[in-house]
Amino acid sequence: xxxPDGFLDAPTSIATGVVAAGAIGLAVRRASAELNERTxxxxxxxxxxxxxxxxxxxxxxxxxxxxxxxxTLAAVLVGPWTAVLCMSVVFIVQALLxxxxxxxxxxxxxxxMGLTTVLVGWLVTRGLLRVLPRRPQSVVPAAVVGAxxxxxxxxxxxxxxxxxxxxxxxxxxxxxxxxxxxHTLIGIGEGVITGLTVGAVVAVxxxxxxxxxxxxxxLQLRDAAGNLVDAPVEETPAAAKPRGLRGPVIASCVVxxxxxxxxxxxxxxxxxxxxxxxxxxxFADTAKDHALGGxxxxxxxxxxxxxxxxxxxxxxxAVLVLGWLVLRLARVARGRAEDRTADHADxxxx
Amino acid sequence: MGGLxxxxxxxxxxxxxxxxxxxxxxxxPRAAELSAAGTSGRTTLxxxxxxxxxxxxxxxxxxxxVATPGIWYWAFAAYAxxxxxxxxxxxxxxxxxxxxxxxxxxxxxxxxxxxxxxxxERTTVLGLSVSVHGLxxxxxxxxxxxxxxxxxxxxxxxxxxxxxxxxxxxxxxPDRMVQIAAFMVRYLGVVQGEAHRMRVARDSRAFxxxxxxxVRVVAQSAGALFVRTYERGERVHLAMLARGGGDxxxxxxxxxxxxxxxxxxxxxxxxxxxxxxxxxxxxxxxS
Numbered sequence: 001x002x003x004p005d006g007f008l009d010a011p012t013s014i015a016t017g018v019v020a021a022g023a024i025g026l027a028v029r030r031a032s033a034e035l036n037e038r039t040x041x042x043x044x045x046x047x048x049x050x051x052x053x054x055x056x057x058x059x060x061x062x063x064x065x066x067x068x069x070x071x072t073l074a075a076v077l078v079g080p081w082t083a084v085l086c087m088s089v090v091f092i093v094q095a096l097l098x099x100x101x102x103x104x105x106x107x108x109x110x111x112x113m114g115l116t117t118v119l120v121g122w123l124v125t126r127g128l129l130r131v132l133p134r135r136p137q138s139v140v141p142a143a144v145v146g147a148x149x150x151x152x153x154x155x156x157x158x159x160x161x162x163x164x165x166x167x168x169x170x171x172x173x174x175x176x177x178x179x180x181x182x183h184t185l186i187g188i189g190e191g192v193i194t195g196l197t198v199g200a201v202v203a204v205x206x207x208x209x210x211x212x213x214x215x216x217x218x219l220q221l222r223d224a225a226g227n228l229v230d231a232p233v234e235e236t237p238a239a240a241k242p243r244g245l246r247g248p249v250i251a252s253c254v255v256x257x258x259x260x261x262x263x264x265x266x267x268x269x270x271x272x273x274x275x276x277x278x279x280x281x282x283f284a285d286t287a288k289d290h291a292l293g294g295x296x297x298x299x300x301x302x303x304x305x306x307x308x309x310x311x312x313x314x315x316x317x318a319v320l321v322l323g324w325l326v327l328r329l330a331r332v333a334r335g336r337a338e339d340r341t342a343d344h345a346d347x348x349x350x
Numbered sequence: 351m352g353g354l355x356x357x358x359x360x361x362x363x364x365x366x367x368x369x370x371x372x373x374x375x376x377x378x379p380r381a382a383e384l385s386a387a388g389t390s391g392r393t394t395l396x397x398x399x400x401x402x403x404x405x406x407x408x409x410x411x412x413x414x415x416v417a418t419p420g421i422w423y424w425a426f427a428a429y430a431x432x433x434x435x436x437x438x439x440x441x442x443x444x445x446x447x448x449x450x451x452x453x454x455x456x457x458x459x460x461x462x463x464x465x466x467x468x469x470x471e472r473t474t475v476l477g478l479s480v481s482v483h484g485l486x487x488x489x490x491x492x493x494x495x496x497x498x499x500x501x502x503x504x505x506x507x508x509x510x511x512x513x514x515x516x517x518x519x520x521x522x523x524p525d526r527m528v529q530i531a532a533f534m535v536r537y538l539g540v541v542q543g544e545a546h547r548m549r550v551a552r553d554s555r556a557f558x559x560x561x562x563x564x565v566r567v568v569a570q571s572a573g574a575l576f577v578r579t580y581e582r583g584e585r586v587h588l589a590m591l592a593r594g595g596g597d598x599x600x601x602x603x604x605x606x607x608x609x610x611x612x613x614x615x616x617x618x619x620x621x622x623x624x625x626x627x628x629x630x631x632x633x634x635x636x637s
Contacts, residue, residue, distance in 0.1 A: 006494020010417045028526050040526060041590065044533020045583035048541040051534065053572050055545075068572075077576060089531045096405075096514055097535075099450060099502035102495065104412045193569045200573025208580055 002094065003109050005102030012165025017107025020088065023115050027084040034079035034210065046078050047086040051093070053197075071117025071154075072125065072147040073194045076139060077201065079210040080122040087114030108161065116157050121150035125211055136206040136215045137199075143211070144195035151187030155179040395615065396440045397508045401517035403616035408505045410620035412498050414627050420490030428626045429497055436619055437500065440508050450503045451496070461495075464488040511535055537586075541579055548575065 008016075031043065050070045074083035091109045094100040101109045121143075128142035159176045198209065206212050219231035396404075411433075418425050437447060464484045509517075515535070519528045548571045559568060 004491075004495035005412050005498025006416050006491060010413060013416065024524065024527065028524050040529045041533055041586045042580065042583040043530045045537055045541070045579050045586070047530060047534035048538045049576055049579040051538060052541045052545045052575065085527070085530060089527060089534055092527075093531055093534060095502065097506050097511065099499050099506055102412060102498040103409055103502060104416050104498070192565055193572070196566050196569030197572040197576070200570040201576055204573070205577050205580075208577060 002091075002101030003105040003112070005104050007102075007105060008108060008161055008165040010104070012161060013104045013108060015107075015165075016111045016161065017104075020107040020110035020115065023084060024088050024110070027081045027088070030081035031079075031085050034082050042078070043082055043085050043089070046074065046082065047089040047093075050074055050086055050090050054090075068193050069113055069117055069151065069154075069190060071113060072121025072143060072150045072190070073197055075118045075122040076125055076143045076146070076194070076198055076211040077209055080118055082210075083118045083122070084115060087118060090114075112154050112158055112161070116154045117150040120153040121146040122211075124149050129211065129215070134215050135217075136202050136209065136212040138215065139202055139209055139212045140195050140199045143198045144191040146191075147194035148184070148187040148191040151183050151190050152180060155183035394439060394441050394508070396436065396504070399508075399616045400613050401509050401513040402520045403613035404505055404509060405514070405517050405521065407616040407620050408501050411501055411623050414620060414623040415494055415497050418494075418627055418630070420486055420493070422630050425626050425630050426493045426497070429623055432619055432622050432626075433497060433500055433504070437504060440504060442504075442507055446507070447500065447503055450507070451499050458492070461488045461491045464491070533586075537582070540582070541575070544578055545571070545575055 050073075053068050053070050053073070071083065071087055074086050077083075078086065088110045091101060091106060091114055095103055095106050095109070123146075125139070125142040125146035128145055129138055132138035132142060156176070156179070159172065159179050162175065163172050202209055202212060206216060220228045221231050223229055411429075415426075415429055418429075464481075464487050466480060466484065506514075512532075515528055515532050518531070519525065552567065552571065557564075557567060559565075
């Protein structure tokens with residue numbers, strides 16, 4: 001589902017265009033670390049793969065069929081920065097050659113379906129891999145959850161963009177509820193296909209799965225005396241300075257906080273407008289039918305007298321702290337030695 | 351390196367071999383569309399314009415359309431007339447244009463829902479209670495999206511793929527992006543051919559995706575497709591190295607495919623649209 005021209009107003013389109021251009025600029029520089037010098041042919045071929053995968057249809061039910069968006073799949077297979085590049089190229093080619101998605105909406109489409117799905121899918125996958133057993137097969141469940149959440153996150157960002165630059169005043173609470181509801185279903189489909197596809201690659205060529213790097217069992221050699229010994233590890237320059245995920249994690253926290261703050265702010269303000277109109281026009285009875293979500297949000301705001309935007313932010317902070325504690329516990333439980341290998345993997349991934 | 355659009359032509363050949371069977375097949379319609387974009391063979395003034403001029407004109411025109419308030423119905427009529435005149439000038443078949451505008455359809459569904467789910471003052475149309483604001487928003491979306499899609503279709507149908515890529519480079523798009531896009535377009539036909547062969551292999555074993563349980567088979571094909579694509583990418587890179595290629599910029603195109611028309615002609619469409627928008631602003635201030 002590509003956003004066409006005129007769906008969002010001009011300032012929002014330009015703003016998302018700037019975000020997309022910045023992300024692409026960053027991705028161009030970082031992607032070379034993921035693919036060495038082979039960036040260009042491999043990224044081009046991966047783009048063609050994503051394009052072809054988006055056309056693998058499968059029946060969903062009553063006459064409709066679904067297809068893959070592929071953000072998380074690309075991130076897990078070739079790494080997040082290359083994936084951002086590949087997805088962006090796919091959207092550019094689709095807009096220029098197939099009129100699929102408007103040219104002014106190109107930034108919006110890249111931000112929504114290229115950037116958000118890749119980032120959320122990748123971060124969730126990486127986070128889960130820290131908790132799951134250290135085997136290449138663990139990538140599969142991690143990618144499933146990552147794919148589901150990535151689609152839901154993209155739908156939430158869509159609602160946020162619509163709140164800022166939308167053209168109709170649809171009650172945002174209701175829009176958010178229906179978008180998230182549908183996209184949870186779509187996300188489950190995406191997750192299943194992503195998981196199965198990643199599983200198929202892990203089974204044949206686990207070395208090609210970017211997210212599985214560092215999860216391979218150590219190579220064991222048998223020496224002259226017949227004892228099993230670990231093969232010497234080849235030191236890569238990247239491994240010398242572990243970088244970790246701190247930068248991307250902080251960036252995504254800021255984005256999530258902004259979304260939560262902005263969406264809930266707009267959601268709480270929309271019933272006011274409706275109330276105003278209904279009082280003015282004297283049809284308050286009709287308003288009840290289509291402001292379901294809006295009223296629910298308004299109620300949240302009134303409970304305890306906390307502004308909804310701040311309540312949303314507090315919720316996000318609570319979830320983040322909880323998630324951080326869980327990850328922390330998991331890492332402590334695993335011990336220092338494995339911890340160091342995890343950082344190793346991050347450095348390769350970073 | 352020379353034949354940027356050869357895979358595209360190959361894909362077109364595959365597509366025409368069994369048209370009916372490939373209607374819903376992997377990449378069938380898209381591959382056919384891509385070839386139609388590049389090789390229409392006609393040379394009108396619009397075809398001969400430099401690609402970068404057309405690209406900028408397209409972007410400017412769509413920006414003007416997007417910036418116009420939805421209730422200026424006459425302005426949209428003027429935009430449609432301008433774009434219609436351009437479409438006539440390209441001498442493309444109306445049926446071809448309409449078929450390629452089909453990509454807009456999913457969002458039409460959303461536009462149709464808008465009058466029913468929007469808030470605000472209600473009115474009655476054909477016995478259904480709809481929101482006035484929602485009606486206007488649906489109209490705005492329909493008008494702007496349709497104009498945008500038609501403009502995109504006209505651009506794609508009158509410009510060679512390699513000229514578009516060269517135009518991106520002229521407009522200072524990041525070089526690596528342009529090269530990646532060039533590789534993608536170049537190997538799209540190959541990858542789609544690979545996917546098509548897998549599909550033939552599935553079909554000849556009497557596989558038909560009937561329910562969700564069959565997703566596994568399709569996904570395994572996607573996994574195999576990735577492995578083959580990645581390995582092909584490695585081979586392509588090695589082949590480039592073997593021929594002395596490296597990290598330097600790739601030659602995308604040698605010369606424009608046709609004799610170029612003056613670039614200024616492309617500015618007529620966006621400037622006319624801008625004039626309509628400015629006239630609307632002036633009239634709005636006076637009244």
